[in-house]
Amino acid sequence: MDINFMSQSFPKLLSVLPITLYLSFLGIAFGLILAIVITIIREKHIPFLTTFFNFYVSFFRGIPIIVQIYIVYYGLPRLLYSLTQHGAHAKAITLSGFLIGIIAFALNASANLSEAIKSAYHSVDSTQYEAAIATGLSPFTTIKRVIIPQLLPNLIPNFSNIFLDLLKDTALVYNIGIVEIMGKANILASFGFNYLEAYLDALVIYLVVCYLFSNLFRFIEKDVRKKVFS
Amino acid sequence: MNISAIIQVLVEGLPSTIFILITSFLLSTLIGLFILWLTIQDDKIANRLVHIYTAFSRGTPPLLMLLLSYYELPKLLQLIGINANDWNKYIFAIFGLAFGFGGYMGEIFRSGYQSVDQSQFDAAYSVGMQKKQILREIIFPQMFHLSLPNIENMFLGFLKASSLVYVIGIDDMYRKATILANASQGVFQLQIFIVLAVMYWLITILFSYLFSHLHFGKYRV
Amino acid sequence: MTLLNIKNLTKKINDHTILNNINFEINEGDVIAIIGPSGSGKTTFLKNIIQLESSDSGSLTLKDRELNLNSLNSKDKLWLRRQIAMVFQNYALFKNKTALENITEGLIYGRGVDEKTAHTVAIKELQSVNLLEKKDSYPHELSGGQQQRIGIARATALNPEIILFDEPTSALDPELVGTVIDDMKRLADQKQTMVVVTHLMSFAQQVANKVIFFDGGEILASGTPDEIFYNSNNQRINQFLSAVARDQ
Numbered sequence: 001m002d003i004n005f006m007s008q009s010f011p012k013l014l015s016v017l018p019i020t021l022y023l024s025f026l027g028i029a030f031g032l033i034l035a036i037v038i039t040i041i042r043e044k045h046i047p048f049l050t051t052f053f054n055f056y057v058s059f060f061r062g063i064p065i066i067v068q069i070y071i072v073y074y075g076l077p078r079l080l081y082s083l084t085q086h087g088a089h090a091k092a093i094t095l096s097g098f099l100i101g102i103i104a105f106a107l108n109a110s111a112n113l114s115e116a117i118k119s120a121y122h123s124v125d126s127t128q129y130e131a132a133i134a135t136g137l138s139p140f141t142t143i144k145r146v147i148i149p150q151l152l153p154n155l156i157p158n159f160s161n162i163f164l165d166l167l168k169d170t171a172l173v174y175n176i177g178i179v180e181i182m183g184k185a186n187i188l189a190s191f192g193f194n195y196l197e198a199y200l201d202a203l204v205i206y207l208v209v210c211y212l213f214s215n216l217f218r219f220i221e222k223d224v225r226k227k228v229f230s
Numbered sequence: 231m232n233i234s235a236i237i238q239v240l241v242e243g244l245p246s247t248i249f250i251l252i253t254s255f256l257l258s259t260l261i262g263l264f265i266l267w268l269t270i271q272d273d274k275i276a277n278r279l280v281h282i283y284t285a286f287s288r289g290t291p292p293l294l295m296l297l298l299s300y301y302e303l304p305k306l307l308q309l310i311g312i313n314a315n316d317w318n319k320y321i322f323a324i325f326g327l328a329f330g331f332g333g334y335m336g337e338i339f340r341s342g343y344q345s346v347d348q349s350q351f352d353a354a355y356s357v358g359m360q361k362k363q364i365l366r367e368i369i370f371p372q373m374f375h376l377s378l379p380n381i382e383n384m385f386l387g388f389l390k391a392s393s394l395v396y397v398i399g400i401d402d403m404y405r406k407a408t409i410l411a412n413a414s415q416g417v418f419q420l421q422i423f424i425v426l427a428v429m430y431w432l433i434t435i436l437f438s439y440l441f442s443h444l445h446f447g448k449y450r451v
Numbered sequence: 452m453t454l455l456n457i458k459n460l461t462k463k464i465n466d467h468t469i470l471n472n473i474n475f476e477i478n479e480g481d482v483i484a485i486i487g488p489s490g491s492g493k494t495t496f497l498k499n500i501i502q503l504e505s506s507d508s509g510s511l512t513l514k515d516r517e518l519n520l521n522s523l524n525s526k527d528k529l530w531l532r533r534q535i536a537m538v539f540q541n542y543a544l545f546k547n548k549t550a551l552e553n554i555t556e557g558l559i560y561g562r563g564v565d566e567k568t569a570h571t572v573a574i575k576e577l578q579s580v581n582l583l584e585k586k587d588s589y590p591h592e593l594s595g596g597q598q599q600r601i602g603i604a605r606a607t608a609l610n611p612e613i614i615l616f617d618e619p620t621s622a623l624d625p626e627l628v629g630t631v632i633d634d635m636k637r638l639a640d641q642k643q644t645m646v647v648v649t650h651l652m653s654f655a656q657q658v659a660n661k662v663i664f665f666d667g668g669e670i671l672a673s674g675t676p677d678e679i680f681y682n683s684n685n686q687r688i689n690q691f692l693s694a695v696a697r698d699q
Contacts, residue, residue, distance in 0.1 A: 001305075062386065062434035063427045064393035066404065071427060074420040168291035172394075182293065196301040203294055210289035352503050353543035353602075357557025357609060358533040360525075367556060371547045449547045449589040 006197045009188045013201050017209070019098075019180040024167040026102045031109025031166075038114045043121070053114075060111035065104075065169045072104040073097075073176050097177040105166055112165075116158035120151040153225040160217035164210050171206075181205060236418075236425045239410050243403035244429075250323055250392045250402065255385055257328035262335025269340050270365075280336060287333020292391045299326025300398045323395045327388060334384060342377035343369070346451075372451045382441040386434055393430075403429065454479045454612060454644055455535075460499060460509035460520065469495050471668045473509070477613065477646065482639045484655035484676075485648045487665030488691060493648045494540075496665070497615045500646075501535050502528045514612070533562065536606035540618040542598040544590040550577065550601050551586040554608045562609060576604040580634055596627030603634050607643070614638070616647040652695055656680060664688050 038057070041049050060068065077095055124147055132142040174183030181202050189198035265283070268276040290298075300322045304314040346369050354364040393404035407426040411419040453476055460473040470492050477483060485493050498504040499520075500511070506520040513534055518527055544553050554573035558564040564572070577583045580600040590598055599619060606614050616635070620628045632654060639645060639658050649655060655662050655676060662679040664672045664687075672685050683689060 058435070059427075059431055063430040064390040064404065066393050067407075067423055067427050067430065070423045071420070074423060078420060164288065168289075171291040171293045182291075195297070196305065199294060199297050199301060203290060203298065206291055206294065207286065207289040211285055214285075214288065347543075347546075349539055349541055349543040350545065352498070353537075353539060353545065353605075354556075355503055355528075356501060356532060356537040356539075357605065358529060358561025359557065360529065360560075363560045367560065368545050368547065375547070447547060450591040451546050 265336025
């Protein structure tokens with residue numbers, strides 16, 4: 001095993017870690033916003049939309065992420081093209097692989113997060129809402145000050161899992177041309193066929209990053225639990 | 231290219247997908263049960279090892295699980311004198327997924343085990359039962375009952391991860407789709423992947439339905 | 452005749468003494484009520500008798516066999532548990548077994564009885580607590596009172612020398628307490644040796660022949676119900692009793 005290669009490639013892989021992180025952060029952020037809207041719709045039982053989003057969640061949770069990436073990759077340009085046909089911006093829109101990646105991850109995350117929010121929401125005692133309303137709080141204030149603080153501690157572990165899964169799934173976007181960790185590893189390895197060494201380097205980076213984030217989330221969960229319940 | 235033609239090609243990869251799904255899931259379950267057994271021993275060193283293995287499982291992208299299995303395993307086996315260069319690719323795929331996700335499986339069984347009320351143990355000891363009997367008669371059945379939703383989730387996770395075996399050149403459903411997409415010179419790619427997505431989705435729904443009818447007895451824990 | 456004799460039982464957790472030098476004797480046919488404030492070690496004491504929790508030191512003599520409580524092997528523990536049964540505060544019925552199976556489990560696996568005999572005994576026990584029609588029900592389908600009576604049946608089926616009761620009615624709705632107490636009174640009438648940790652002073656007064664007051668991991672006083680409830684000079688006991696009387 002070429003240790004020299006490993007020590008030389010490591011910093012080069014590290015240099016593209018920001019790309020992995022940007023993809024993950026932006027993906028989860030947009031996914032979260034979408035998920036909140038989706039969950040509200042699912043909970044409110046709006047005639048057509050609730051059923052649609054139930055299917056949406058079932059769909060995006062039931063197919064491999066690589067397939068989702070390709071559907072967005074091939075589908076989004078066509079969708080935008082057909083929109084321009086109907087009077088939207090006439091300019092040709094070029095989509096970078098980066099943007100496609102974020103959109104694919106956001107859609108996937110929105111489905112997973114919606115399930116997570118739903119389960120955290122239902123884990124809060126239903127009598128909390130009744131009691132708050134009985135005291136004279138408005139529904140909005142109740143949700144904001146009573147329900148959400150209580151669902152957060154239960155949401156955080158699932159959120160952490162979804163985020164870390166997303167981060168690990170970024171390893172697939174080299175397929176659509178983004179040079180993140182795996183992409184860089186493949187490039188570096190292709191010269192001397194040092195695939196094993198490059199992949200081991202990549203593994204170390206993923207392990208450390210995931211370990212750090214999972215500890216961070218665990219700390220946040222403890223902190224939020226303390227703040228909410230004491 | 232019409233949909234039925236697409237389906238016909240993709241279905242050729244289905245046996246592969248299902249085979250990898252079932253074997254890697256079963257092997258991973260065995261690994262998970264082994265981890266549970268280690269946890270029950272209550273040994274400090276064993277617990278440490280389990281902790282490290284679980285962190286490794288949680289921190290490795292599935293893609294890397296497969297790639298490392300393919301590139302790393304032969305080298306490791308060489309160290310103990312086994313020549314794995316001509317082994318079937320499926321072995322690496324199955325081992326990679328099973329071992330890669332084993333930490334998750336162990337975690338599911340561990341937490342299911344710890345969710346069983348301690349008083350179940352107390353009551354069983356109090357009637358004069360011994361540990362092995364207690365685990366077999368009382369604890370493990372309840373543990374499986376509690377873990378079932380998470381096991382189902384993992385099973386579907388294996389289905390989705392199986393799509394990644396393309397990186398070691400196995401012709402599963404996903405790879406059939408990419409080959410088809412390249413062959414059609416980029417014209418029908420979207421249709422092909424949407425059909426592929428729907429097929430995965432239907433398989434997911436089928437297995438979810440099967441799981442919902444799987445129950446270990448009429449009791450509630 | 453002395454059935455069980457415990458000497459110098461001590462249990463510590465991290466320098467905190469939970470049980471401090473407990474000496475305790477049971478005669479055949481005794482019904483001993485243990486009363487005292489929460490956290491005084493009553494439950495821990497019961498669990499130490501059948502070693503569901505370990506002890507740091509002390510000796511236990513049962514039926515002329517003496518055991519050293521900090522060097523017990525699993526054979527000793529098994530022997531102990533086959534002479535003494537326990538009824539739990541939260542019933543602790545096996546959740547994945549029916550009412551009938553809850554009783555046969557201990558007989559088959561704990562006592563080595565064959566299935567047919569176990570089945571017969573279990574039916575008889577269920578009949579005596581009037582729950583035969585529930586024999587195929589699972590715990591989650593039964594009320595708290597029903598579960599606890601099956602818990603008692605599970606213990607009596609084993610024909611133990613002594614039955615330990617850990618606050619058997621604390622988790623029950625008030626209207627169900629009566630049926631469980633009736634079962635316990637019936638056992639006392641049949642001369643079953645019993646040790647009952649309880650908050651119900653009425654039970655201690657009416658059914659027990661000996662009352663023990665536990666506080667801070669120690670036995671502060673022991674005597675007949677009359678001695679403890681009406682003639683005690685101990686300030687702590689009187690304090691406790693008047694606080695309990697206020698609630699009841």
